[in-house]
Amino acid sequence: xxxxxxxxxxxxxxxxxxxxxxxxxxxxxxxxxxxxxxxxxxxxxxxxxxxxxxxxxxxxxxxxxxxxxxxxxxxxxxxxxxxxxxxxxxxxxxxxxxxxxxxxxxxxxxxxxxxxxxxxxxxxxxxxxxxxxxxxxxxxxxxxxxxxxxxxxxxxxxxxxxxxxxxxxxxxxxxxxxxxxxxxxxxxxxxxxxxxxxxxxxxxxxxxxxxxxxxxxxxxxxxxxxxxxxxxxxxxxxxxxxxxxxxxxxxxxxxxxxxxxxxxxxxxxxxxxxxxxxxxxxxxxxxxxxxxxxxxxxxxxxxxxxxxxxxxxxxxxxxxxxxxxxxxxxxxxxxxxxxxxxxxxxxxxxxxxxxxxxxxxxxxxxxxxxxxxxxxxxxxxxxxxxxxxxxxxxxxxxxxxxxxxxxxxxxxxxxxxxxxxxxxxxxxxxxxxxxxxxxxxxxxxxxxxxxxxxxxxxxxxxxxxxxxxxxxxxxxxxxxxxxxxxx
Amino acid sequence: xxxxxxxxxxxxxxxxxxxxxxxxxxxxxxxxxxxxxxxxxxxxxxxxxxxxxxxxxxxxxxxxxxxxxxxxxxxxxxxxxxxxxxxxxxxxxxxxxxxxxxxx
Numbered sequence: 001x002x003x004x005x006x007x008x009x010x011x012x013x014x015x016x017x018x019x020x021x022x023x024x025x026x027x028x029x030x031x032x033x034x035x036x037x038x039x040x041x042x043x044x045x046x047x048x049x050x051x052x053x054x055x056x057x058x059x060x061x062x063x064x065x066x067x068x069x070x071x072x073x074x075x076x077x078x079x080x081x082x083x084x085x086x087x088x089x090x091x092x093x094x095x096x097x098x099x100x101x102x103x104x105x106x107x108x109x110x111x112x113x114x115x116x117x118x119x120x121x122x123x124x125x126x127x128x129x130x131x132x133x134x135x136x137x138x139x140x141x142x143x144x145x146x147x148x149x150x151x152x153x154x155x156x157x158x159x160x161x162x163x164x165x166x167x168x169x170x171x172x173x174x175x176x177x178x179x180x181x182x183x184x185x186x187x188x189x190x191x192x193x194x195x196x197x198x199x200x201x202x203x204x205x206x207x208x209x210x211x212x213x214x215x216x217x218x219x220x221x222x223x224x225x226x227x228x229x230x231x232x233x234x235x236x237x238x239x240x241x242x243x244x245x246x247x248x249x250x251x252x253x254x255x256x257x258x259x260x261x262x263x264x265x266x267x268x269x270x271x272x273x274x275x276x277x278x279x280x281x282x283x284x285x286x287x288x289x290x291x292x293x294x295x296x297x298x299x300x301x302x303x304x305x306x307x308x309x310x311x312x313x314x315x316x317x318x319x320x321x322x323x324x325x326x327x328x329x330x331x332x333x334x335x336x337x338x339x340x341x342x343x344x345x346x347x348x349x350x351x352x353x354x355x356x357x358x359x360x361x362x363x364x365x366x367x368x369x370x371x372x373x374x375x376x377x378x379x380x381x382x383x384x385x386x387x388x389x390x391x392x393x394x395x396x397x398x399x400x401x402x403x404x405x406x407x408x409x410x411x412x413x414x415x416x417x418x419x420x421x422x423x424x425x426x427x428x429x430x431x432x433x434x435x436x437x438x439x440x441x442x443x444x445x446x447x448x449x450x451x452x453x454x455x456x457x458x459x460x461x462x463x464x465x466x467x468x469x470x471x472x473x474x475x476x477x478x479x480x481x482x483x484x485x486x487x
Numbered sequence: 488x489x490x491x492x493x494x495x496x497x498x499x500x501x502x503x504x505x506x507x508x509x510x511x512x513x514x515x516x517x518x519x520x521x522x523x524x525x526x527x528x529x530x531x532x533x534x535x536x537x538x539x540x541x542x543x544x545x546x547x548x549x550x551x552x553x554x555x556x557x558x559x560x561x562x563x564x565x566x567x568x569x570x571x572x573x574x575x576x577x578x579x580x581x582x583x584x585x586x587x588x589x590x591x
Binding site: 193207240299302304326342346358362377380381417 | 534547
C-alpha cells in the first residue's frame with residue numbers, strides 16, 4: 001500500500017471502525033518499505049518485529065477514538081534514541097549501538113500508541129545536506145533517483161515523500177528538516193528552540209538542535225507536533241511555555257495579516273524557478289487578504305559563517321564522548337589509552353564529521369576563542385535583532401527554503417563549502433531559535449520547490465495558519481512522485 | 488592551492504592532536520586545503536562590526552533550571568555494560584594507561 005490516496009482522518013476512522021486492524025496496516029506499511037528499501041535506502045533499520053509487537057498490543061487494547069495517531073506507523077530519524085532498537089546516527093561509531101532508554105519524543109509517540117516502524121537514514125551525526133555522508137550509503141530522492149533527497153533528515157523526508165508512511169520525525173540544526181522537505185515536496189517543521197525536548201537526541205549543536213515532524217500535509221504536521229511538544233525536566237532548555245493546540249488557527253483567514261519578504265532571500269545564488277515560486281506565493285498571500293512588504297535581514301548573509309563556527313564548536317565538544325571506552329566503536333590493535341582515543345575516532349568518524357570537529361576545535365582553541373567563537377556569537381545577536389525588528393511590524397516571514405531544487409547525487413560532495421551554502425536560507429532560523437516550515441510551492445523540471453514560512457518564537461499557531469491557508473489555495477502538495485523515480 | 492590560505496599542514500596536525508584525530512599524509516593535504524576554504528568562508532565575519540555587541544550563546548527562555556540534588560540508582564549497570572566494547576567482571580576494560588615500554 002501507499003499513503004498517497006488516504007489521510008490521517010480516513011485511516012483513523014478505518015481503525016476505529018475495525019474495518020482494518022493496526023496489525024494489517026503495519027504489515028502493509030512494512031511490506032511497502034521493504035520492497036522500496038533496496039532502491040531508496042530511506043532506512044537504516046526497519047523494525048518489523050518491534051512494529052508488529054506494538055501493533056498487536058494496540059489491537060488487543062483497542063483504538064482510542066479521540067487519538068488520531070493511535071495505531072498509525074511513524075518513522076524516526078536514526079539520531080533519536082529508541083530503547084532496545086539500534087540507533088546509529090548513520091555512523092560507523094555507533095554501528096552496533098543499542099540504547100537502553102527512549103528519547104522523550106519516542107516515549108510520547110509510544111504513549112500515544114504511535115507505531116515506530118523504523119529508523120531513517122541521515123547524514124552522519126546529522127552533519128550534511130544530502131544524506132550522502134551516511135555510513136550506510138546515500139538515500140535517493142523519490143522524484144528522481146539520480147538526485148539527493150537533501151539532508152540531514154533525508155531518510156525521514158524520502159519515506160514520507162514516497163508514500164511509505166504518513167509522517168516521520170527528523171532533527172534540524174541548520175535546515176536538516178526543512179531542506180529535505182523542500183527537496184522531496186513535503187511539509188517539514190523546525191519548531192521554536194525549546195518547544196520539543198532534546199532528551200535522547202544524539203547531540204550535534206546543542207544551542208541549535210530541534211526535533212520536528214515531516215508530513216504530507218500542514219494539518220498532520222500540527223497534529224504530530226501537538227504530541228511531541230512540551231516541557232521535559234531532562235532537557236533544561238525545553239520551554240515551559242504552554243502547549244495548547246498548534247492547529248488552533250488553521251482555517252482562520254489571513255485578512256489584514258502582514259507578511260515580510262526579505263530581499264536577501266531572493267538575491268544572488270537563488271535559482272530563477274525558486275525565486276518565481278516565492279514571488280507567486282507572495283501573490284497568493286495577497287489574494288488571501290494579507291499584505292506583503294519587502295524587508296531586509298542585513299546580517300543573514302553572515303549566518304552560514306556564524307553557524308559553522310557555533311555548530312562545529314558545539315559538535316566538537318559534544319562528540320568528545322565518542323572515545324571508544326564505554327560504548328560504540330573501538331579500534332582494534334590498540335596498545336595504549338591514547339591509541340584507543342585517536343585510532344577509534346580516526347576510524348569511527350567520516351570525513352564531514354572530522355571537518356566539523358576540526359573547525360570547532362580550532363575555533364575554541366587558545367588564542368582563537370574571541371576571534372571565532374565569540375565573534376560568531378556576537379553576529380548571532382545581530383541576526384536575532386534583525387528578526388526582532390521585522391516582527392515588530394509583521395506576523396510572519398516568507399522566503400525560499402533552499403536556493404535550488406534537489407541536486408544530483410555526488411555533485412557537491414567534493415566541495416564542502418558549496419554544500420554548506422545550501423543552508424543559507426534555513427540556518428538563520430536555527431541561530432535565532434525561530435519556528436519555520438517548508439511546504440510545497442512549485443516545481444522546476446519536475447523537482448519540488450519549497451516555500452519557507454517563519455514565525456515569532458513560540459508562535460507555531462500562526463505558522464500553521466499561514467501554511468494551511470497556502471496549502472488550501474494551491475495544488476502543489478497533491479503531486480506525488482511517479483513510479484521508479486520518473487517524474 | 489593552499490599557499491594563499493592561512494593554515495598550514497602542521498597547523499592542521501596540531502588541531503587534529505587536540506581533537507584526538509590523526510590523518511595520513513594524503514588526507515592531511517586534502518584536509519588542509521578544505522580547512523583553508525572553510526576558514527575563508529568563516530572569516531567573512533570580520534566584515535561585521537561587533538564592537539559592544541553582547542554574544543548570544545543560547546536562545547532558550549529557560550534560565551538555570553535546577554533539580555533536587557538527589558542520587559538515584561537506575562539499576563542499569565548490566566544493560567549499560569552490554570554496549571561497552573570490552574568488559575570484565577562488571578568493569579569496562581581498557582589498554583594500559585601507562586606506557587610500560589619506556590622506563591621512568
